[in-house]
Amino acid sequence: MVICLQCPHEDDSSEEDTTEEVYSPLTLEKLAMKRLLRGEALAISALKDLPHLLFPVMFEEAFINGRTKVLTAMIPVWPYPYLYVGMMIENRNLKTLKAMLEGLDILITQKVRSSRCKLTEINWKNEYHHVTGIWAGSCKLLPGFMTQKQPVQNRPGCGVKKELKVTTQLRLIEGRLGESDRYLFQWAQQRKDSVHLCYANLEIEGLTKASVIEIFKFLHADCVQDLLLGYLSKEDLDFLNPYLRQMNNLLNLTLCHIRRTLSMGDSEMLLLPPFHCLQKLSVNDSNYVYGNLKGFLRCLKKPLESLIITDCNLSQSDLDCLPYCSNIFYLKSLTLDSINLCDLLIEPLGFFLERVGHTLENLELESCGIQDSQLNTLLPALSQCSQLRVVSFNDNEFSLLFLKKLLHHTAQLSQLERDIYPAPLECYDRDVILSHRLEKLCPELLDILTAKRMPQEVTFETTQCSNCFGHYIYDLETENCRYEI
Ligand SMILES: [Zn+2]
Ligand SMILES: [Zn+2]
Known part of the structure; x- marks a missing residue:
């Protein structure tokens, strides 16, 4: 529970909004x-x-x-x-x-x-x-x-050749399709000789077996490139496993709210089928990862590019296994967000960073409760991540002294384009955010970076106020401390 000293009135922010009128003829x-x-x-x-x-x-x-x-x-x-x-x-x-x-x-x-x-x-x-x-x-x-990015990137096609193709996203929520999805599905079923309905993007949240069976009778598993599975149990995933096995072109897999049930023993692991071209794996708020990360990462048969784990608990053995999981040694992006690391020994994370230092471009360790002493063990490895373009340590508990130490290390990383740091502990009086202290300390912190390189985008951000949900940000561009919701 953290509060800011002066939660601005709601009216203030709306006034600001109205003054900035966008005129587009x-x-x-x-x-x-x-x-x-x-x-x-x-x-x-x-x-x-x-x-x-x-x-x-x-x-x-x-x-x-x-x-x-x-x-x-x-x-x-x-x-x-x-x-x-x-x-x-x-x-x-x-x-x-x-x-x-x-x-x-x-x-x-x-x-x-x-x-x-x-x-x-x-x-x-x-x-x-x-x-x-x-x-x-x-x-x-x-x-x-011309200014828009081309939507079709270099992705492999599904290989299904028909006269016409309709690419879409399918969301199956508790076994139900939305009105338009249902209409499109039935329309395409009736014209299956001339139209290929390509579900490149599939979301299944909550499982109804009958609807999955119905959908997969028509859907080509090879079409699915992005898959989100949410609100499922181990039994549900076991049911889906044969379908996942057929998804030979799956690039991105997101798992949300996958729950270990009470009947599931600790030794009973969740095993995903092998994925041969997966590039990005995200796991969010899923308690089955705890103590099972190694087994879970075994599904990767090709080096992964991006690993995102958020709102999960990790055990010491999970962290310990990281430097030995060879299928994640070529990561370009690692995000560990809202994972409580403060009670764990995080040296293995340092060893892991050494392993991926030659490829890692994006590192986000946000809201992990990392403390001074733990940060110390990560710093030598961090210096070796020479390809880093984005780092975020937002919402961790660093003192001014250790934050400066961190900055001396990131100052050496010449490729960095975006740095996000937490406001040091000195900017809080117990649980109250002291924005004036942030304003006062930041120029000195920025000097550490500018002495070594030309930083592009740097921000120092306080924790969110529990009352108004705003926080204070000091950035390099304006050299000012501003309040944001
Ligand atoms: Zn507030
Ligand atoms: Zn297709």
């Missing part, structure tokens, strides 16, 4: 599209003369404004191979999905395709949240989209 193209879309029939008749470049803009406007007839009409003449509906786009609902699928139906039943139509794949949903609008997949053709 509509582009001429968008204005023209808005005008055109006032009459759907006119817009549809204008499609035949519409330049390729304007298709995504028009589609986006029609989508946001629910002009479903226009959406349907645009699909069979879409002049690009790819149509990506950004995750954050407004109006993503059953109505707009139905309109697009109606357009695909026209395309499928056409004996002769329009020579203009190049469409082979629609991406209805996936994890690239930063794409907000409509994307046609080629940044060369779409100057307006």
Whole structure:
């Protein structure tokens, strides 16, 4: 329980927000599209003369404004191979999905395709949240989209070849599908000869065996590249194991709230099937990891790139095994967050850092309760992590003296682009955050870094106030202490 001295009034922050108005003028193209879309029939008749470049803009406007007839009409003449509906786009609902699928139906039943139509794949949903609008997949053709990262990265395809592909994300919560997911699933089942419904992203939270069996009758396990499993027991995972075994292209696996049941003895370990191309493994709030980390990591058959363990308990034997798990020796990213390490000997973590020092680019040890004496044992290994670009030690209990020691080590890491440190213990009076002390101490702390390298982004952050949930941040850029929620 930590509180700040002056929790700002709620009104203050809202005042700040309103003063910063973002003005974004509509582009001429968008204005023209808005005008055109006032009459759907006119817009549809204008499609035949519409330049390729304007298709995504028009589609986006029609989508946001629910002009479903226009959406349907645009699909069979879409002049690009790819149509990506950004995750954050407004109006993503059953109505707009139905309109697009109606357009695909026209395309499928056409004996002769329009020579203009190049469409082979629609991406209805996936994890690239930063794409907000409509994307046609080629940044060369779409100057307006040049600033956005290309959504399709170098990922292997699932290999299923059909006339049309609809890539989407499937969420199965307690055995139920959402309205749009259910509709799309049934639509694709009825057109399985010409359409491949590609579930690159699958989430199963809470298990209903019958629905998993139904889904997997239709789903190609090879399509799944990102898998999230949540709120499951060991028995549930045993049931899913044969399905997991078939996921030969699985790149990212996230396990949340996997519970060890009371009937499960300590010796009874949870074994996952071998994964041959897994790159990223995340485990969140799962008590079965405790004492079982070694057995758990045995599923990795290829060196892992990213390991994230958050809100879990680890035993001493779990830490001890880290320097001996060869399948994690090439990690680029290690996150241990909200794991209580303060009662453990963390030397093995130091040995492990020495092992991964040549590849590790991102190291986050946040809210781990690491204390001065423990930090000391990590420092020599940390100095060897020469590739580090991001480090975060946020929310640990370091005194000013040890924080300075840490900074003398990270000052040597020339690749660092982003450093996040906890405010030293001297910035608290028992449980009260003293922001003025943070403001006073930080320039001296920053000097340690600037003496050795040109730091880019550095912040010192206090613990969250239990009352207002805000915290204080001092950063290199502003050289000021600010309050943030
Ligand atoms: Zn407060
Ligand atoms: Zn597929």
